[in-house]
Amino acid sequence: MQSTRPGGRAGGLVTDIINVHSGNTYMVSTAKEVRQNYWSTGVLSVNKKKFLFGIIKFDLPNIRHPLAVFIRNNIHDAHQVHEQVINVVEYEEEEDWWQAFPWPAPPDDWTDDAKKKLQQQGLY
Numbered sequence: 107m108q109s110t111r112p113g114g115r116a117g118g119l120v121t122d123i124i125n126v127h128s129g130n131t132y133m134v135s136t137a138k139e140v141r142q143n144y145w146s147t148g149v150l151s152v153n154k155k156k157f158l159f160g161i162i163k164f165d166l167p168n169i170r171h172p173l174a175v176f177i178r179n180n181i182h183d184a185h186q187v188h189e190q191v192i193n194v195v196e197y198e199e200e201e202d203w204w205q206a207f208p209w210p211a212p213p214d215d216w217t218d219d220a221k222k223k224l225q226q227q228g229l230y
Contacts (some may be wrong), residue, residue: 121192122152130182133167134195136188136206138181143185144212147191148172174203177220179212185216 119136131152138145150167169218176191178184187208194206216224 117185119185119188121188123192123196125195125200126127126197132173132195134188134192135167138184139219139223140145142217142223143179144217144220145178145181147176147178147184147187149174149191149195174207174210174211176208177212177216179214179217179220183212 116138116187119135123132123134124130131154133150133152134147135150136145136147150169150172152167174191176187178187190208194203198206212220
């Protein structure tokens with residue numbers, strides 16, 4: 107089961123998903139990086155939180171520790187990856203995700219902004 111809504115930024119997408127095998131809840135979020143020229147799609151686990159003795163309940167995505175991240179250089183490719191990822195998250199067993207996910211790096215090389223960010227993090 108899934109529901110998709112617009113993300114906070116223009117062209118962004120957020121999809122809430124329940125994996126059909128485990129019943130675990132996940133969020134797939136796609137957005138243009140702030141002041142950058144590339145897009146990222148992240149898979150986030152969602153934790154159920156309760157407050158006031160269980161009276162107030164809500165889902166809280168773990169934004170600090172994404173399970174997977176995919177980078178694309180334009181909105182069209184980012185939206186394609188978003189669709190591919192939500193299908194994997196919903197219909198594949200979690201241990202099979204890594205074989206089914208698209209490649210995390212953009213197929214047409216990194217943008218200059220992405221290269222700079224990766225260099226700052228010591229990853230490029």
